[in-house]
Amino acid sequence: MKKNRKNTSSKKEYFISVLKSPQLWTGLILICMFCALIFNIVFFVKGKSYDIISDSHNPRQALLAHQNIRGSIESNDGQILAVTNVSGNVESRLYPYGDLFAHVVGFSTMGKTGIENTMNMNLVTSNSSLSTKVDNDITRSKDRGDTIVTTLNIPLQQCAYKSIGFYKGAIVVSEVKTGRILAMVSKPCFDPNEIEAEWENIISDEDSSILLNRATQGLYPPGSTFKILDLLEYIQEHPSDYENYGYQCNGSYHYDGRKITCYHGTVHGYQSLRASFANSCNCSFANIAMNVDREEFGNTLKNLLFDTELPLDIEYKKSHTPINAEAEDGDVVQGSIGQGKTVITPMHLNMITACIANNGVMMKPMLVDQIKNAQGTELKTYNPTVYKKLVSEQDAMVVSNYMHSVITSGTGSFLKSAEYSSAGKTGSAETESSTNSSHAWFTGFAPYEDPEIAVTIIIEGAGTGGTYAVPIAKRLFDCYFEEKAQE
Secondary structure, three states: OHHHHHHHHHHHHHHHHHHOOHHHHHHHHHHHHHHHHHHHHHHHHHHHHHHHHHOOOOHHHHHHHHHEEOOOEEOOOOOEEEEEEEEOOEEEEEOOOHHHHHHHHOOOOOOOOHHHHHOHHHHHOOOOOHHHHHHHHHHOOOEEOOEEEEOOOHHHHHHHHHHHOOOOEEEEEEEOOOOEEEEEEEEOOOOHHHHHHHHHHHHHOOOOOOOOOHHHHOOEOOHHHHHHHHHHHHHHHOOOOHHHOEEEEOOEEEEOOEEEEOHHHOOOEEEEHHHHHHOOOHHHHHHHHHHOOHHHHHHHHHHOOOOOOOOOOOOOOOOEOOOOOOOOHHHHHHHHOOOOOOEEOHHHHHHHHHHHHOOOEEEOOEOEEEEEOOOOOEEEEOOOOEEEEOOOHHHHHHHHHHHHHHHHHOOOHHHHHOOOOOEEEEEEEEOOOOOOOEEEEEEEEEOOOOOOEEEEEEEOOOOOHHHHHHHHHHHHHHHHHHHHHHO
């Protein structure tokens, strides 16, 4: 018995001495450091390596650009949007469609923009077949970089480009269920074939904004399109009685010794919530905004990516709103009708519109469908990706239904005669530079019952959205459905 106690005691003393051993703790620290190093390597390879390699400041890209011929960029049906021609030792970048895709495809000289920038690493990297590389080595020729197949649709892009005409503005067309961007136009624009020759003139003109991609970088007051968000907040706070809302519009709404008016002082009379939205009654929506919870409203707007990073690869600016728990009455009233300090990009508004149409699910916008090598062999295909569910399915259905009313009995009635159903919201946003004209907005989707595409339009200084932007939306919807019928 004593022997067992002695053995137990000696084992305990040995264990304690091992725990006190500096060699043990040094070994454990080294093992932890080694595990952390392995974790960091795996994290880099899986999550961050592509971002770092693709960074425009990475000198490896410049080396690859010198070693290889820059790859091509194609439309969704395989038409060339950008290609590098080689004559002797001279390489020149050619854009066959001139200024049609200027902002979204971008340029690769005098810096890089658009897809030329975001996919630069792939364009200067060659994954040509081994036999092709051997032949090029023998002839001392460069390998061609990989080909980028975009989501861009040429007929829709042409329709959007022509529809803006000589106005400044932007148009975004996307697939609701996938996030694929089918068209992105910004005007005024430039010919990327002439960018190097015209560079000095462009940068020396302080008033020029032709390099600005208004679709993703243009911050505009959203006008009455913001009422989509007012409506969403109201039904979220009144899920069981929102249909009981009513307001008597006499053409003006007074607050803090100031007032706002409905468009041209229109007196709408008694307005239900649906009529307020369909007729775009400023006074009714100012009343709504002043009676919702400001903190909750601010949270809703933040959830819908105001003052937040967008899941977008191409260059963009953040939308902004001052509406939050501490917002002053003036900011709330002006913000409720899309004026004042509230600004949004057409791309962001298109994402919100598509989210509503897609039962509250926002998809990550896509500009690239596929990467191929120079011989046409598929290297990578990009699949649609859900960004996040931002709105409940029930609330999205209600908002969609109200947007349908804008077409059937409201300011978007020009679309009512179409062979397909649609839903949307018009907007007329006043500008600081002029009180005589306003930006014409429309954002919407079609078909209403089973949405396929979302269209967002802004025409600077044109007038009302119902008069100027809605007819453009109809041309774009027509183009899409006509092309689909021919498939």
